[in-house]
Amino acid sequence: MSKVFPRIGRRRALQGAAAGLVALGLVLWWLLPLGEEPPGGTITVSTGTPSGVYQEYGKLLRAELDKDMPNLTVRLQTSDGSQENVARVATGKADFTIAAADAVETYELNGGKGAARLRGVARLYDDYVQLVVARDSGIDSVADLKGKRVAIGPPESGVRLIADRVLGAAGIDARKDITPEPDGIGSAPGRLKSGEIDAFFWSGGLPTDGLQKLADGFSIRFVPIEPDLVTKLHGEGDATRYYRATNMPESAYPTVQNGSVVPTMAVSNLLITRTDMDPRLTEWVTRTVIKSRDGIGAHVHSAQLVDLRTAIYTDPLQLHEGARRYYRSVKP
Secondary structure: OOOOOOOOOHHHHHHHHHHHHHHHHHHHHHHOOOOOOOOOEEEEEEOOOOOOHHHHHHHHHHHHHHHHOOOEEEEEEOOOOHHHHHHHHHOOOOOEEEEEHHHHHHHHHOOOOOHHHEEEEEEEEEEEEEEEEEOOOOOOOHHHHOOOEEEOOOOOOHHHHHHHHHHHHOOOOOOOOOEEEOOOOOOHHHHHHOOOOOEEEEEEOOOOHHHHHHHHHOOEEEOOOOHHHHHHHOOOOHHHHHOEEEEEOOOOOHHHHOOOOEEEEEEEEEEEEEOOOOHHHHHHHHHHHHHOHHHHHOOOHHHHHOOHHHHOOOOOOOEOHHHHHHHHHOOO
């Protein structure tokens, strides 16, 4: 026997529909401020070398920004890495960039032009220092690099900054005790494979595409950077406080590591901008960075580590006002 349901009056139906729309609106507002017109204009983002994580992350972030701010044009600039990136933003040649915390502080300590205008947007993920040699190489420690041909990165890269310091901690002068080569992740793998260099330094997120491709057709291994070297580095100046001893997890490059971790060191990466960047635009950029973590992380594994709880720690830089607005809006 069928039940007869009471008829719903027009007024009650309209009230129910209105309440549902309000609830939906609140949920969507939490994800994106739909009541606002998205910012527009043009920004320049300085990234990194074509085979590095900065460049890949930059391309994926641009796609996410395009979804959230269709009237915003995002131009990407390749670069040698962190040192060049910091200088570009500080001097107005770029608007946003990714840079390692040690490079940011080094620029400030050296009195770089426009350093006081730099501001943080988000702490992203850690770079791991990766010292790469051929599997049959006799190089087993940083000290063994003495007298060898070693790629230490382009002059304005974050790799160069780190390689010089790591070598120094091992008692090696990069200008006298090795044959230094200015190759980065773009050219160093090929030169190692052809025997033109004996080793190369790389500092980047895990895994780095350029290293994965090298490992696919050439037998390599990683030289450990032991904790005692990191301890020595901490005594060399304020910028070295951003280095932490850690292990490269066995899952980073499974075919190379064969289930073993590699002692090394890591440094955090920051998304940075300048004080004169529009706060509203910066707030939207910050929101996109946080909410796109999983989407970007599906392609750039290290981006999975972007976390709202740690993103606010952009030391040595103060947060940009726009970024601060976003973090306050989502604070529990």
